[in-house]
Amino acid sequence: MAVLNEEQEMLRDMAREWATNESPVTEFRKVRGAGEPRAYSADAYATMAQMGWAGIIVPEAHGGSDFGFMSAGLVVEELGKTLTASPLVATTIAASAIVLGGSEEQKAKWLPRLASGETVATLAVDEGAQHDPSAIETSVSGGKLTGKKAFVHEAHGADLFVVAAKDGLYLVEKGDGVALTTRKLTDQRSHADIAFDGAAADRLANGGDSLLDDVLARAQVVTAAEMLGMAQAVFDTTLDYLKQRVQFNQVLATFQALQHRMADLFADLAQMRSAVEAGLQAVDSGFGVGRAAIIAKAEANRVLHVISNQGIQLHGGIGMTDEYDVGFYLKRARVLEASWGSSSYLKDRFAKLSGY
Amino acid sequence: MATQLEPDVHADEEAFRTEVQQFLANHFPDELKGKANALAGVDGPTDETPAQTKWREAVGERGWGTPTWPKQYGGGGLTKSEAKIVEQEFAKAGAYNPIGGMGVMMFGPTLLEYGSEAQKSEHIPPICRGEIRWCQGYSEPNAGSDLANLQTFAEDKGDHYVVNGQKTWTSGGQWADKCFAIVRTDKSDKHRGISFMLIDMDAPGVEVRPITMISGTSPFCETFFTDVKVPKANLVGEEGQGWTIGKRLLQHERTNISGGGSLARLMGQSLGEIAKKYGETDADGELTDRVLRDRIADFEIRWNSFLLTARRAVEESKAQGGVSEISSVLKKVGTKLSQERSELLIEIRGLQGLGWEGEEFTDGELEAVRGWLFGKATTIYGGSTEIQNNIIAKRVLGMLDHQ
Structure with a gap:
């Protein structure tokens, strides 16, 4: 755990308490049971926004607290631990695009609404099943945006889309020329393909040529923070289970084979936490952001993959049941691993950035 | 107050930095520039060139090779920030620290914590001057990972012990002057039967055989002790405290490895x-x-x-x-x-x-x-x-x- 300031400690404690008491995994079960495409509780998100969480990376002038990405990551990590279903991550990523690329007018119009929770927003970049920002066909002509986006997170609840077109990022509001096709994924959260057909689009004109890369780096670190919470939760739950479950007249935790496996996972988790926290901190400092974000997401992918699999294996048969939570983490893990860069994509990017 | 003090502290540090720079200009031989400390490695040679000797003696006299160790035992007596300055200026000048080895990395810090006044006065200054090489007598053929299973026995003979047994993986044993060892003084208690003592490598009954490794080098030795007399003054801490002291030393070792x-x-x-x-x-x-x-x-x-x-x-x-x-x-x-x-x-x-x-x-x-x-x-x-x-x-x- 990075060394935090007082503000950050309070924020984390508040998020931890709320997630534990008000949003345990049973709340996600309720959302799943309700079966709505939006897949989150509007009341819960309103409460989160009231606590200021939707405005953590939004400047104070626009209704946020401007605490930065490390702080946002702390909250997202706590929510990841209990698989809280909400559009907080998506909205945070979209808000960062407006903070970096928006005009004063765009910022004044949208940021206060995002920070207050009134408006949900999401980033739509990829046009296929794999993350590939170099393969964008969506185009804009005369202020009208046309193209197809695939597997957009939190699309059903979103009123505002930050859409990547060939020549930059655009704001597109829900409405005419925006058609959603629900894509039900294994994590039971909101995902949709979106067909934009001459939708009114407002360009994010600031932020320079690197705007899309800068926004994707933020998407990577915040997503990695959610994954960190999930990995920590699976590790903790599994360790507790090993200390309780008795076979051959002894608790599983006394078997050396399992002790050593947990020691390996503990080391992996330490590596993941270092990388994720450094990624969040890099965004706040503005130094080496692209590289740090790649390392953060790559380590998050690698470690959560292993821990989510071992979580099932070490729980044994009970881990295979829907009644047990550990399977939910496995399913959400794979969705997040594939979002904003699979491991092979990230390694390719790392090599490119390193000049080989 | 703080704003008043800061410029002074800063000025002191700058003055010290100048002192280090002058020291380097006066004492660091050009021919050693950019070289590493050839003698620090457990696998290194034993003979110094005149330039190496000159440099080691100059740094040793100041205690700057062990910058934060107490001055009374030959250390530099420097604060952490002063030590940092020494490190920075040495690096800038391409100068290595000629004071190294296990005495500095592991044994010295442990002896400073557990040794008697007489032991510290006797053993720490030569480490600070780089005059004495230490080796580690820990592992035995049947005490590797299960280190507490060690069997080398020190028999109490009144004013001295008589040590018999075999150590292995003694890094740099063939070049060492002295050995810090954990040995058994009580056969009835696995952990509390262990004591920490200092053994002269040139004492009668000590025999060292280098082991050739898969890398072709011989950084480790087997060390045999046959009726070796060790004065009681060389017991560190109390009898039976060796496991505690020995583990503390391993913490220094692990920090250095990782x-x-x-x-x-x-x-x-x-x-x-x-x-x-x-x-x-x-x-x-x-x-x-x-x-x-x-x-x-x-x-x-x-x-x-x-x-x-x-x-x-x-x-x-x-x-x-x-x-x-x-x-x-x-x-x-x-x-x-x-x-x-x-x-x-x-x-x-x-x-x-x-x-x-x-x-x-x-x-x-x-x-x-x-x-x-x-x-x-x-x-x-x-x-x-x-x-x-x-x-x-x-x-x-x-x-x-x-x-």
């Missing part, structure tokens, strides 16, 4: 850059061997997060005022990654990367082969990876003892 900083220096050049020299690249300057490229990136990402973890461990320990629990993973992760890097380096170079000797190989290629082989020891010594896993499971994760 330390991200020194490993980062060892790692040097990016593997990707090296691979570009040995392999083909495309028009964009990317490696055409995509599988190898992927594996290098995979390694370097994990290596980066290890460096971040090492940094985090230091920050957390400082903030908590105690050792951070993630420190427990550094040795295990750092040694595994450095072995992995050695393997990749060889793979990148193909058979050219497996040279044993000959002018057709560069020094870098030959060193990498020896380093790869010798590096296999890092996951075995200083508490093997398996022992590290036991420690993490037991102490950090609270999983019950498997025994």
